[in-house]
Amino acid sequence: MPCRPLPRGDAMSPLLAVEDLSVSFVRGSLLDRLINPFPLPGFNVVDGVTLSLMPAETLGLVGESGSGKTTLARTILGLIRAAAGRIVFEGREVATPSDFRAMRRRSAMMFQDPVASLSPRLRVGTLLTEPQVIQGLPMPDRRAAAKALLALVGLPASFVDRFPHELSGGQARRVGVARALAMKPHLLLADEPTAGLDVSVQGDVLNLIGELKRELGFAAMIVTHNLAMIRHVSDRLAIMYLGRLVETGPTQEVFSAPLHPYTATLIRSEPFPDPRRRSHNPAVTGEIPSVFRRPAGCEFHTRCPLVQSRCKTEAPVYRPMGAGRMVRCHFPLQTGGQEREAVLRASANQRGN
Amino acid sequence: MSGSLAASGLSVRYETPHGSVQALRHVDIEAHPGEVIGIVGESGCGKSTLVTALANLLPANACIDGSIRYNGVDLTKLDAHRQRLLRGDEIALVGQDPMTAFNPVLTIGDQLVDFQHHRKDLSRAQKRARIAAMLGRVGIADAERRMQSYPHELSGGMRQRVAIAAALLTDPGLLIADEPTTALDVTMEAQIIHLLRELRREYNGIIIVVSHHLGVIAELCDRVYVMYAGEVVEGGEVDAIFHDPRHPYTQALLACDPARFHDRLDRLPTIPGSLPSLTQPPPGCVYAPRCDRAFAPCGSIAPPLTRLTACHAARCHAVTP
């Protein structure tokens, strides 16, 4: 292991801190600016995200499609250029391309589609050992190293000669895990690690990540829309809506007492596998607005069951509320669990009829 | 017009260059008007094949055995022309990705008019009026304006609503929804589930919902068939399946769903092992290689369907009424 400029940090210093990070869609090139001196205003796909991740912690980044969660993850690793904000990794600011390179050397990303993120014409053995080859690490026997990695993720050694398209979704996931962890990263970013997997296989992959996490001690950021899964694997949750964080807090607390109405509707929308507990009204109506037409005021006011006139004009600030929790709402849900359900249900009824 | 649907002893084989794949084996299913039937299973369980067989859309290399009786007619024995008529009038399909169901260069309104081509008795204006009414029924507010839109101008949830409207326009006796919410976000999913539940109040045909998502099945269905490796391993009332599952696979599948557990689990439950080959299915029970309760006969004798109550049945040696 190469020596590190800073120790991995004591309990209080975060492994990764993101401050006020924004990503903009429209980035006019020089030519565009010459032709059109009055360009359209940039649209922030990710807007003012402030987030931190402690060493060995698992953070769940939750949002629906278009919430900017994947963009945020890719920006953190430098695949997309941020328009504003700061990224601090292991106590050092990450700004220049070489900073990002240094950071990527200590981090890994798993993509949503496990097969598509493996180069299709290479064999599994070559793919697994590629990170080491690129980093120029000495490797006397590539095949043996690949087999050791396969064993680490519970796949038979004979898989070294397979091509990515010959793997099932779960097997490709395992190869993805092995490849991500080959360099012993301090940070793992996993984008929808269970997308497209059956429930009986998804547990396998998550258990594997969990085991390796205990063994290797990396921190993980899991990007997902799957609430049922994330509640079992994350320590903390961050909920995104239209490119902004609307709520963060410890997973169990967020699930038992969500503060933001959006969090509450997300949790209530999840179909529950029990016919005796059917939901009677959809928790939220309407469509997710486009980032190009971000609603004025609070971005959730167009769908919020508890909307008030202030929400339509004044954007709420992202503020701390209680221990380790943050919320972006003028009127966070503060009542007890049952009352909150009742409030939401009543308002949903009104809107439904 | 609506009638009952009953598949009995239905088997489907695909002839491929690598041997014949037994995608479905001795499947028995019945459905009556007004019922919502759920078909649940993981990938490779044969639910897509079952849907295509019911909708008479099997590819040319499929060999079909057994019968699918709808309204007293065996669908497997119909000639191509009558199959087509039936597909247009009586059987409607709502797919997973509503984007591919529409022609991208025609407006929604024009396409929905075309869907009613068999209604020679209606004028174009009458057809458009029916469409507007139907779009209103599936919860699309400004129907007239939406009819002028192109498919790409609608969101995923909106397209799925239009797809449901299109399916209902022909007034089918059988509506098959194949993974209707899989491509949608959770808040849209809840709305589509709600819509389907609303619709069934006024609709008196059969609705078949196919999904891998146990939550969707529990929310929507009256009766459920659980499929594994091309077989229906258990079938029964939704309450019985979720609260008194008898087949070990159903039990394991339910136990795997993380949505059922409120408190954080350190290890998520899984089903060890993998799906058997469908080219050479195991001689006994298809689930035996992964079953923790397998005993002597499971490896060699295929278990018969054991009736537990009037409409609860499981295909397992270990189950007794």
Added chain:
Amino acid sequence: MSSVAEASPSAPDRQRLVLLHALLADPFTRVALVLVAGFLVTALFAPWLAPYSPVKIDVLHKLQPPSAEHWFGTDHLGRDLLSRVIYGARTALTIAMVSVAIAGAIGLLLGLIAGYGPRWLDAMLVLTFDSMNSLPMIMFALAIITVLGAGTGTLIIVIAATSFPSYARLIRAQTLALKNSDYILAERLLDASASRIIFIHLLPNVVGPLIILLSMDIPVVIMVEAGLSFLGLGVRPPTPSWGSILYDGYTSISSAPFMVIFGGLPLVLATLGFTFLGEGLRDYLDPRLQLRRPA
């Protein structure tokens, strides 16, 4: 269905067998394979197949019609036409293969660089491709010949220079489509160098359509070579070429019409053979025509 996919072991050699099988299933492709094989054998074994030297002049027996001695007859200098046609195959094949290979390699490299490289470089390269494409080939050929003189090498340069832009554009489009795919992003996250990404990850995935295009361009190049040789801009006499045989036949068409026929027929057959083969390959490999692929 995943179960079907799992049930079928798909080793690469097996895929190759399936490919051959599919190619042979189409009657046009079968004919094409026979024609192309015949053409290749003729070109390769020309010294053994040709009964006479293709350049041996025998003015006493000029413009003789086909006979037992000279199956295809003789030309205006008394050279054996059959031998010239056989050696002409060699000329045509050499020029076609070499120029297409050079153009393909240049197109592949520049296309990859344009597609994966920075935007200013892409813009510059695309401008180059477009300006190369806008040159009229004959004018360009005349200009090059004026500078370098006529001959096989010049011909190859002309053909390669005028055909590489279309290959480069194809490769550029393919590369642009793959540039943001997950596996390329994954490689970038591993800090793979640009050359590693281009040559190990992009190249094998973009080269397929190029090979089809190249195989379909071989007959075009054979025609071009014949055309330029016909005009006297191609291979230098006395090197045998189908184009110059046609030209010689054309000048003495009234006295020896057989020369045009024996010069033109192999040209037509070779062109047809390569075209059908290219189409067969395309039909099999083009994902948009999956219907013809066995399940």
